[in-house]
Amino acid sequence: MVMPQMGEGIIECTVLNWLKNIGDSIDADDSVLEVATDKVDTEVPSPHSGKLVELLVKEGDVITIGSAVARIEIFGEAEKPSDNGTPDAHSTIANELETVVPSYGLPTLSQETTAGITSEDETNSGFFSPLVLSIAKEEGISMNELRQIEGSGAERRVTKKDIIQYVKTRTTTPSPVTQNQIKSTEKPGPTAPRVASGNVEIIEMDRMRKMISQRMLESKQTSAHVTSFIETDMTNIVLWRNNVKNDFKKQNNDSITFTPILIEAVIKAIKEYPLINVSVEGDKLLVKKNINIGMAVALPNGNLIVPVIHQADQYSLIGLAKRVNDLAKRSRENKLKAEDLVGGTYTISNIGTFGNIMGTPIILQPQVAIMAFGAIQKKPAVIETPQGDLLGIRHKMFISHSYDHRVVDGSLGGMFLKRVSDHLESFDLNRAIL
DSSP: OBOOOOSTTOOEEEEEEESSOTTOEEOTTOEEEEEEOSSOEEEEEOSSOEEEEEEOSOTTOEEETTOBOEEEEETTSOOOOOTTSSOOHHHHHHHHHHHHGGGGTOOOHHHHSOTTOOHHHHHTOOOOOHHHHHHHHHHTOOHHHHHTSOOOSGGGOOOHHHHHHHHHHOOOOOOHHHHHHHHHHSOOOOOOOOOOSTTOOOOOOOHHHHHHHHHHHHHHHHSOEEEEEEEEEOHHHHHHHHHHHHHHHHHHSSOOOSHHHHHHHHHHHHHHOGGGSEEEETTEEEEOSSOOEEEOEEOTTSOEEOOEETTGGGSOHHHHHHHHHHHHHHHHTTOOOGGGGSOOSEEEEOGGGGTOOOOOOOOOTTBSEEEEEOOOEEEEEEEEETTEEEEEEEEEEEEEEEEETTTOOHHHHHHHHHHHHHHHHTOOTTOOOO
């Protein structure tokens, strides 16, 4: 059994727990283990019916997509041992990593951690799995020192078991030169705070927060962020929602929030300005035919996740409302599937739910724009009428639009923002629930 593809752009995952034990009989599509990616926690089903005879990875292991995770004896077939007996589980993982990782272009040791190493060292470098490299970095083991470890894997390669055993028996500490070499090659990022006094509390980042941190930094380093703002009159929408929300609940057994109405306006504007619905690949723009709207959802633990409404332009307002509520509910209950989190082409964030009036959202790569909707507030405003201008109370909202200035100029970013605002302000107060 190998780790199946978990979604677009996902190349590795972490084993959370095994749902089956060695010796258990399993049917095809039975959930065998639970894994975590940088997008979602999900269960992995068995591709075959049979008996689980061996676990090749342990809880907490980071594994690549396509690598072997277990051995299943298929009903009706005798187990076929290898010529050399049962393979070592860690050797199997190392072999799988060796074949899979290079195809994804992940860094080997000679690419990422060889600053300060001589050319003679580089010519003698071998392959080390990402898991071994990670342990080496955490333990301060230099490249030269790593090469001295006797490996028990295929072709004497170093396995996780080998390096852990080496760390246990290691008596020397890295020299100052080695420490500097390691420090110079580490990528910058958040580190755990050190206690300076008894008044400091240390909170370790969880896995999702680390991923969010990494993604946000990558986005700022990739895109030239520019943010434009506009104030929109939401009076018609507020009055319409107040009038229909009870009937909507009775008819559809679901609530109507502002979010599906906001998404509907964004969809209309994307159809008029399709060059906002693109991604960048080198010096080319990939214009997406499907309109897949990501919606940022705040989780109870404070983290953020962005499920996607695929082909959002195919939904009615009722359909959008149901889809928004379903994704938000499953996000907070940690029940999203991997496919719920991939393929987004444009993202919105309703920061008004936190009482914020405006913000400067960060683009979700590889998209080129994101829109944030602020809190709706009652404000005095000038109302133009055929009989003259009047002063009245209106429901106003700021919209923030961040876009990648590499490919979206101020004219396109500004016109798109204005068009979203126009669609919201022209909302029909007498619109039927459809």
